[in-house]
Amino acid sequence: MQQPVIHIQNLNHYFGQGQLRKQVLFDVNLEIFSGEIVIMTGPSGSGKTTLLSLIGGLRSAQAGHLQVLNQELCGANKSQLVQVRRNIGYIFQAHNLLKFLTAQQNVQMSIELQENMSYQEVQEKSAAILETVGLGNRVNYYPEDLSGGQKQRVAIARALVSRPQLVLADEPTAALDSKSGRDVVELMQQLAKEQGTTILLVTHDNRILDVADRIVHMEDGQLAQNTKLATAV
Numbered sequence: 001m002q003q004p005v006i007h008i009q010n011l012n013h014y015f016g017q018g019q020l021r022k023q024v025l026f027d028v029n030l031e032i033f034s035g036e037i038v039i040m041t042g043p044s045g046s047g048k049t050t051l052l053s054l055i056g057g058l059r060s061a062q063a064g065h066l067q068v069l070n071q072e073l074c075g076a077n078k079s080q081l082v083q084v085r086r087n088i089g090y091i092f093q094a095h096n097l098l099k100f101l102t103a104q105q106n107v108q109m110s111i112e113l114q115e116n117m118s119y120q121e122v123q124e125k126s127a128a129i130l131e132t133v134g135l136g137n138r139v140n141y142y143p144e145d146l147s148g149g150q151k152q153r154v155a156i157a158r159a160l161v162s163r164p165q166l167v168l169a170d171e172p173t174a175a176l177d178s179k180s181g182r183d184v185v186e187l188m189q190q191l192a193k194e195q196g197t198t199i200l201l202v203t204h205d206n207r208i209l210d211v212a213d214r215i216v217h218m219e220d221g222q223l224a225q226n227t228k229l230a231t232a233v
């Protein structure tokens, strides 16, 4: 049987110490397989971003089991977390582009950090993916000269250029109008299907739920499983 890309069992998470200690994730269980697009919905404060940051190795998992790309992250050390992060692409609500780098340089940086490649190859790869996301004529633009949707497309190009096995996206359409939001997720879907990437996407945006293969719902730190598309919309 296929190994899940993400395998979570009885995951609990707490913030704060002593009397201020507060549990925010309760016995979370989730399996996500290669090539799946899973959307996580749920009210504000329910724990979605916390779960995403644990899966992404951006925060240390405390209790339970959290296996990502065959690495147990509960109790993992710094270098194990860094190793897992290398195989994950991140897309956030705010695109987080570096404003003093052009679109192409922003994308290039992500490859240079990860792979041993000649400068020419890096340039070719970054130009090619910007072309794919429809920004072939904007490669030398700085973020401030791009629209919100264009900046988010650069962020997608940056997250996917190294062909990560897993992409984690937190509200990638939040800052976009409905047309740009739709374009951006369809692009993620298309690139992921081409590259066999697994996507876990957190959103409040009901208009994009149909790109998911599966929807899971977080409520008060608990994850409801396998919501059917038809009932969730």
Ligand SMILES: Nc1ncnc2c1ncn2[C@@H]1O[C@H](COP(=O)(O)OP(=O)(O)OP(=O)(O)O)[C@@H](O)[C@H]1O
Pocket (backbone or CB within 6 Å): 015, 016, 024, 042, 043, 044, 045, 046, 047, 048, 049, 050, 051
């Ligand atoms: N660093 C932190 N320290 C203490 N409490 C935190 C911290 N980060 C989040 N929390 C709390 O954990 C709970 C879950 O927050 P989280 O950001 O994961 O929710 P969310 O579902 O992503 O919300 P939103 O949709 O508004 O982004 C909230 O009660 C929040 O106040």
